[in-house]
Amino acid sequence: MMPQLLSVNVKRPASRPIRIWVPVLPVLLVLSPVLLLAAVAATVACVVHQISVLRALGTGWRIMSALPGTRLDLKRGHTAVLVNIS
Template sequence: MMPWLVTVGRRRADGRRLRLHVPVVPVLLVLSPLLALAVAGGVVACLVFRVSPLGALRAAGGLLWALPGTSFEIEQGRTALLLSVR
């Protein structure tokens, strides 16, 4: 299942919290020209390093499909960052 929503939460040093919900599909649509360039660059890199482009694409798809339900929490001092993928 493709991730639909990424939630980024940040707790500032003064204790206030900031939470940002980012929908994945509209961001992908806006950034699609850059995504096309990244895919082309990835294919060229695969050919240079003699890696199967289809295998690399399959691995990237598997990583993307495994993201929903993942959450990262980083805390340093009084500042904390939470990244949740749904």
């Protein structure tokens, strides 16, 4: 399943915590023209380096769909960063 939501929480001493929620699908739709260009560039790169385009696309999709559940939690002193993909 494709990631639905990326959330980033940043806590720093003496400042307000930052919380960002990024809905992945709408952002991808907004960035679709750029993504299309990136896909064309990636296809050209695959052809130049003699890599199967279909295989590369399949692997990219597998990685994308395996991302949900990834969590990164860093704390140092009073500073904390939490990145969660769901």
